[in-house]
Amino acid sequence: MPDNPQAVARLIRESRSGDENALSQLFPVVYQELRRLAGNYMRREAHRTLPATALVHEAYLRLLGEKQVHWKDRAHLLGIAARSMRQILVERARARMAKKRGGGQHAVTLIDETLGQNARxxxxxxxxxxxxxxxxxxxxxxxxVELRFFGGLTLxxxxxxxxxxxxxxxxxWALSRAWLRRELNG
Amino acid sequence: MNPKTFQRVKEIFEAALEQDSESREDFVRRECSPDTELTREVLSLLSHHDPEATFLEGNLF
Incomplete structure (x- = not known):
């Protein structure tokens, strides 16, 4: 697993040009880093709020250092981070569900003190x-939606x-939100 | 729905948002005519349109 910014930057370049092998090496690195960062924040005060975008950007900085990278590489990495964030949140929700099911309850809604008011x-x-x-x-x-919501990226x-x-x-964004809102309410 | 129909839905939904809210429904009926299923789909999506932009907006953590 690559552990220095140069190696990560190389993997980003390679995966962006369609190298599947580079992407499969890069994804776990970004995923692990985000999970670690998210875990750190969640262990802190319960009322602390933090935008997902801060996590994603922190992961980005930690992975690449202050190294100047091409904006397309940066965009590519943000995309991977957003995908990772989605996976992390779904996994946590699933783990929570399994725990509740074990207790004989059927709670469908995720209620998690570490999430912000909007996401709860x-x-x-x-x-x-x-x-x-x-x-x-x-x-x-x-x-x-993945980029905007899970990655916390601005418009x-x-x-x-x-x-x-x-x-x-x-x-x-307006169409995606209307569509998802209907699916989730119905 | 299939991807092709969805593109049509997308087109009309976007164009409808450019209209005043009072004339939106008439606009959609006119654009979709005579496809009643398409009309229903676009109107249904418009009814879930969230101009206050609260759904999925804001910080995750």
């Missing part, structure tokens, strides 16, 4: 499932990573 009422497993369904209709609509950062205009990003 979200059923991450249902959201993940709805996102998979959305990806089958239009992968870009789902990708945008501007999202449009940079996806290579679309900010106006398009805004329109697609």
């Amino acid at each position: 009422s979200i059923d991450f497993m249902a959201l993940d499932q709805a996102l998979r369904a959305l990806a089958e209709l239009d992968p870009k609509q789902a990708r945008l 501007a950062e999202t449009s940079e990573v996806m290579g679309i205009s900010p106006a398009t990003t805004k329109r697609w």
